[in-house]
Amino acid sequence: MTSLTDRYLAATLRSVPVARREEIATELRASIDDMIEAHTADGQDTATAEREVLTELGDPAQLAARYADRRLYLVGPRYYLAWERLLKRLLTFLPATVGIVVGLLEALDGNAGGAIGTGITTALWVAVQLAFWVTLVFAVLERTNVDLNLPGWSVDRLSEERADRHIPLTDTCASIVWLLLVIAYLPWQHYRSFVPDGTGGDVPVLDPALWNFWLPILIAVLVLCIGLEIVTYRVGRWTWPLVAMNAVLNLAFAAPVVWLLSTDRLINPELVQRVDWLAEGDNLDTVTAAVVSGTVLVALWDVVDSAVKAYRSRT
Template sequence: MNLRDVYIDEVTSRIPESMRQDVALELESTIDDMTGNDPSETALFEALRQLGDPHILAARYANRPLHLIGPALFTQYVNVIKIVLPIAVTVITILSVIGYLNNSIDDTSWLPFLIQAFLQVGAAIFNVVVQTLFWITLTFFIIERAVPEGEVPFSSWKPEQLKKVKPRSTSISFGSILFDFVATVLMVVLYVNAEQMIRVVMNGKSYPLLNPSVLDRFLPFVIALAVFGIAIAIYKWMVRHWTKPLALWNALFNVVWIVVTALILLQPDLISSDAISLIAAQISIDVETISRWGVRSVLITVTIVCIIDLAEGLIKAFRR
């Protein structure tokens, strides 16, 4: 078998059997025309070089793409990943954190606790990322090969859509929305489990740092605030840019957050008396002073973060 026949066999063996005879005859004629009256090996090599890789030529004849996701679907493929992947990561992060915190918490140091939490949540996130990318890619792989040539599914773009495009200066990043979701859920979980998670452990003795009765008294306000925050985060995800109503609702949420935080932190019996006694027995510094400055520091931090968030929304929404 000469090189021409080997090349033709390499092509035809990779296409449907019903096409092989016609393609073989076409290639024989094409190669003979390209070599002309010069049947030398050099002329044949040049002809075959121009025809190219037989794998690629076979894919063209069989109309089978050699790429996983082609240019016609790649934009939609990336857009689906941008939407689905953050949602999947957010959900699995929240569920993993809640599941881990619901486990029994030993009175040990925070470092092993945090390391174990990081490893467990990280493994869950890695697994969901791999699974999400696999199934999205498989779906588009099937669509790529099932759709007739020339058709572009999911594409319904019209010039009129440009009227709905908002300035990029008012856009809301998905990262900030994700942070809002996660921070809100973690805040509620931490608040509900504060008696087990925020404790003072010294010399084998353990007491909750915060008074459970005070936390229970404000629990309905915290739950209502969390629902308010999640609703705003969902609204942000839906519109994806700052509008005046959204900025005003976001400002109200931050103001209420500051007020509720201040009401809780400024309760005179917020710090457990047992925890204060245990700390006072170990250090010579005035525990009341330490607790007062600690409460003030937390309140100032929350206030600064809320002011920055509400200012960003108001500035972006009203400066146009």
């Protein structure tokens, strides 16, 4: 376990410019040591003095804002951090959850082709509504000077993460959960697609012939991606070798998917025949182009994002 001071530094440095982190860390640690020494000179034990000093310094997010010369304004300084934390927490799960539920209901209602689009549109709408209403409520509370009786900041709220860690545990867990869901969907779609086959079962979404080679390969790549997420978290930040490995894994997944889609080998032909919307006009080509574009964009985004994080965390 790291000391309270190390955890306080980690929480503060997370929100300051990378270029100034070393300078701020040195300055802040020296100030904390001096303040602790002043307290212990009056007879306090070191542990108690450390807690009192960090409590006096206050919320690390507010201290980081002062170091970065960043004003905590939008709804107002009093409730800015409460607004920011609540909005971030809601946006991490609520829009996606509502979008998935609405998409599934749309598919169950017989509109399998439009389920994905409906789910994405709903998720975006929920995110916009959340941002608007949460911001409006906090702005009104700020300007009417309503006291929410929020608990004061305490050192007990400090994270256990190291000062040099740039990857939160929550991000790693979210990535792993997403990868596990994708892995689980590949066998699940073989038995449940909401498109009846006429014999009491469902028509698989993906061509069953792919289980002879391609689907096991894709599952293996996804498992390796989970391993990469764990390794990256243990390292604490993105490094250029990890970025290169991430690029290789993204290519290993995206390239087969794009090739299979482009050659009409990914989607089950029987599914196309039974879903009238897919069989009409150029709808299948439109879906194929959209999925190909989405796959390429997601892969490029993930690689670029990891490269940017590696560049920012360089020492």
